[in-house]
Amino acid sequence: MASTTRTVDVELSTSGLDPQGRPRRDPLVTDAGGNVLTMEPPATLEPELDGEHMLINIGPQHPATHGVLRLVLELDGETVVRCIPHIGYLHCGFEKIGEYRQYNQIIPWTDREDYLNSPGNNVAMALGAERLFGIAITERCTVLRVIACELSRIISHLVWLGTTCIDIGAFTPFLWSFQERERVYHLLESWIGARLTTSLTRVGGMGADIPDGWVEQLTAFVRHFPKTIAEVDRMVTRNGIWVGRTVGLGVMSADEAVNYGLSGPMLRASGVAYDVRKDFPYLDYETYDFEVPVGTNGDVYDRFLVRMEELRQSTRILEQAIQRLPDGPVNVDDHRVILPPKSRATSDMESMIHHFKQVMEGPRPPMGEAYVVVESPKGEKGYYMVSDGSSKPVRWRIRPPSFVNLSAIPKMVEGHLLSDVIAINASIDIVMGEIDR
Amino acid sequence: MLDGARFHEVARWLHDDDTQRYDYLSDVTAVEFRDRELPIEVVWHIRSIPFRRFLRLKVLIPAGAPLEVASVWDIYKSADWLERECYDMFGLRFAGHPDLRRLLMWEQYREGYPLRKDFPLRGRFSRSEQLRQALAANPEARYSMEELTIGQAFEDLPTDMKRRLSTGEPVGE
Numbered sequence: 001m002a003s004t005t006r007t008v009d010v011e012l013s014t015s016g017l018d019p020q021g022r023p024r025r026d027p028l029v030t031d032a033g034g035n036v037l038t039m040e041p042p043a044t045l046e047p048e049l050d051g052e053h054m055l056i057n058i059g060p061q062h063p064a065t066h067g068v069l070r071l072v073l074e075l076d077g078e079t080v081v082r083c084i085p086h087i088g089y090l091h092c093g094f095e096k097i098g099e100y101r102q103y104n105q106i107i108p109w110t111d112r113e114d115y116l117n118s119p120g121n122n123v124a125m126a127l128g129a130e131r132l133f134g135i136a137i138t139e140r141c142t143v144l145r146v147i148a149c150e151l152s153r154i155i156s157h158l159v160w161l162g163t164t165c166i167d168i169g170a171f172t173p174f175l176w177s178f179q180e181r182e183r184v185y186h187l188l189e190s191w192i193g194a195r196l197t198t199s200l201t202r203v204g205g206m207g208a209d210i211p212d213g214w215v216e217q218l219t220a221f222v223r224h225f226p227k228t229i230a231e232v233d234r235m236v237t238r239n240g241i242w243v244g245r246t247v248g249l250g251v252m253s254a255d256e257a258v259n260y261g262l263s264g265p266m267l268r269a270s271g272v273a274y275d276v277r278k279d280f281p282y283l284d285y286e287t288y289d290f291e292v293p294v295g296t297n298g299d300v301y302d303r304f305l306v307r308m309e310e311l312r313q314s315t316r317i318l319e320q321a322i323q324r325l326p327d328g329p330v331n332v333d334d335h336r337v338i339l340p341p342k343s344r345a346t347s348d349m350e351s352m353i354h355h356f357k358q359v360m361e362g363p364r365p366p367m368g369e370a371y372v373v374v375e376s377p378k379g380e381k382g383y384y385m386v387s388d389g390s391s392k393p394v395r396w397r398i399r400p401p402s403f404v405n406l407s408a409i410p411k412m413v414e415g416h417l418l419s420d421v422i423a424i425n426a427s428i429d430i431v432m433g434e435i436d437r
Numbered sequence: 438m439l440d441g442a443r444f445h446e447v448a449r450w451l452h453d454d455d456t457q458r459y460d461y462l463s464d465v466t467a468v469e470f471r472d473r474e475l476p477i478e479v480v481w482h483i484r485s486i487p488f489r490r491f492l493r494l495k496v497l498i499p500a501g502a503p504l505e506v507a508s509v510w511d512i513y514k515s516a517d518w519l520e521r522e523c524y525d526m527f528g529l530r531f532a533g534h535p536d537l538r539r540l541l542m543w544e545q546y547r548e549g550y551p552l553r554k555d556f557p558l559r560g561r562f563s564r565s566e567q568l569r570q571a572l573a574a575n576p577e578a579r580y581s582m583e584e585l586t587i588g589q590a591f592e593d594l595p596t597d598m599k600r601r602l603s604t605g606e607p608v609g610e
Binding site for chain 1: 460461462463464466468469470471472480482486489491493513515516517518519522526539540542543551552556558
C-alpha cells in the first residue's frame with residue numbers, strides 16, 4: 001500500500017487535549033486514496049522489565065540542565081525512584097581567590113558567579129564591605145543601587161522565563177523575553193560599559209554615575225515592559241499544554257520548603273511570605289510600595305506565577321525609584337575607600353597620601369565580620385566577610401541561593417516522570433556559576 | 438559562641454522551642470584565620486521566619502583539636518549540601534551527617550581541602566601535572582559505588598574495575 005505524508009491543518013487551539021482530556025493525536029499519514037492511516041502504537045511496545053530498575057544519566061552536557069549539572073536517576077519504567085545530583089563541574093574556587101584580593105578587586109568576581117544577576121551581586125558585595133568599613137552611602141547611590149538590583153531581577157527572571165518555556169516546549173516567549181532582556185542590557189551598557197559582567201559598584205559608591213538621558217531611556221523601558229509581560233501572560237498562563245505540564249509537579253509544602261532552606265520564589269510559591277527586601281530591609285526597600293507575591297501549592301506552576309508577578313513588582317519599584325532619584329554625589333566623601341580626584345592628588349599632599357595608600361595597599365577595614373543578605377532573583381543571597389584588619393578578607397563566603405534550592409531536587413523529583421524532571425529542574429532557576437563557584 | 442559538645446542540643450532547642458522557632462538554616466561555613474594559632478570557627482547563620490529574627494552561632498575548634506562538630510542535618514534538611522561543602526573545603530567532619538562525601542571536588546580528589554590556609558592558591562600540583570591527570574582520567578568511571586549498585590549496573594562492569602571499586606581503590610586516574 002503506497003502511503004504519502006502530508007501536513008494536516010491542526011486546529012489553532014491553546015489546548016493540546018481532546019474533549020476527553022487526553023492528549024490529542026492528529027493524523028499525519030494518509031494512503032493514496034486520502035484515507036487516514038491510524039497512528040495507534042503497536043500493542044507490544046513496552047518490553048516486560050520485571051520491575052528491574054534502570055540507571056540513567058542526564059548531563060553534565062545537556063541543554064535542559066541549564067549548565068553543567070549532572071543528575072543520576074534510578075528509573076522504574078518512566079518513574080523516578082531516586083535522584084542523585086552531582087555538581088562541581090564549574091568549580092573555580094572563587095572563595096579561595098577572594099582571600100587573595102582586595103575588597104574592590106572582589107567585585108568583578110561577583111559578576112561571574114551568578115552571571116544573570118551581576119549588578120545585584122555587585123551591590124550585595126559592596127554593601128557587605130561597607131558594613132565592615134562602617135560607611136553610610138549617599139542617597140543617590142542608594143536609589144541607583146535599587147535600580148540596578150531591580151534591573152538585574154528583571155534580566156534573571158526573563159532568562160528563566162525564556163529557557164523554561166523552551167524546556168517545556170514553547171518557543172515564542174523565549175524570543176520575546178530575550179528581546180526585552182536585550183533592552184535592559186543596552187541600558188546597562190550605556191551606564192557602565194559592560195553588559196554581562198558589569199562590576200557596577202565600588203566600596204562606598206558606584207563605578208560610574210548614570211549618563212545624561214539615561215533616566216528617559218529607563219522610563220521608556222518601564223512603560224514598554226509590562227506590555228510584553230501581558231503578552232507572555234496571555235500566551236502561557238492559561239495555555240492547556242503549559243498548565244498540564246506544570247501543575248502538581250515538584251510540590252513542596254510550606255514546612256518542607258522552610259526546612260529544606262528554599263528561598264526566593266521557590267519558598268514564596270510554597271506559601272511562605274518571606275522576602276529579604278521586606279523582612280530584613282536594605283537599601284531603604286521598606287520605603288518602596290510593592291507586594292510580595294505568594295503561591296499556595298508550591299508546584300512548578302505556582303513558581304511560574306510568582307516570578308511573573310515579581311517582574312511586574314520590579315517594574316513598580318523601578319517607577320518609584322525614577323521618581324525619587326535625587327541629585328547629589330554618588331560616592332561617599334571618605335578617602336579611605338574612594339580615590340581623591342587626580343588633579344588634587346598631584347597638587348595636595350594629603351590627597352596624594354590617600355591616593356598612594358589606596359593604590360598600593362588597598363582600603364583596610366577594621367577587624368570584624370559582616371553577613372549581608374540580599375534578595376537575589378534566585379533567593380536569599382548572602383555574603384559573609386571576615387576581616388582581620390588587613391586589606392584582604394580572611395574569609396569571603398558566598399551563600400548561594402540556587403545551591404540550597406538545588407539540594408532539594410531529589411525530594412522534588414521522586415515519584416514523577418522522567419520528562420517532569422526537566423520541568424522541575426527548570427523551575428528551580430539554577431545558575432551553575434553560582435552553585436559551583 | 439557555643440560549646441561544641443552541647444551545640445546540637447542548643448540548635449535543637451532553638452528550632453523547637455515556641456519562644457525561639459529558628460526554623461530556617463541560612464548558611465553553614467567555617468573560618469580559618471591567617472594566624473594558625475587562632476581556633477577555626479564553624480559558623481551557622483539561622484533565621485526565625487515567624488519572628489523575623491537572625492542569629493549567628495559559632496563553635497570554636499582550637500588549633501590541633503580534631504575537626505569535628507555535630508551535624509544539624511536531622512533538624513534542618515538544608516544542612517545536607519552546606520555541610521558537605523564545608524567538609525569538602527575544610528575537611529571538617531560533621532558527626533551524624535548521613536552522606537558526608539565530597540561535593541564540589543570529585544570523589545577521588547586527594548590533594549587536600551582547598552579552603553584551608555595551608556593549601557596553596559594554585560593547588561599542590563603544577564598545571565602540566567593537572568592536565569596530565571585530567572587527560573588520563575576515564576570519565577566513564579566517575580560513578581560512585583552507591584550509584585553503581587542501582588539497577589545492577591555494577592554487574593556490567595569489567596572484572597578489573599569491579600575489583601578496584603570494591604577495594605576502594607580510585608578508578609579512572
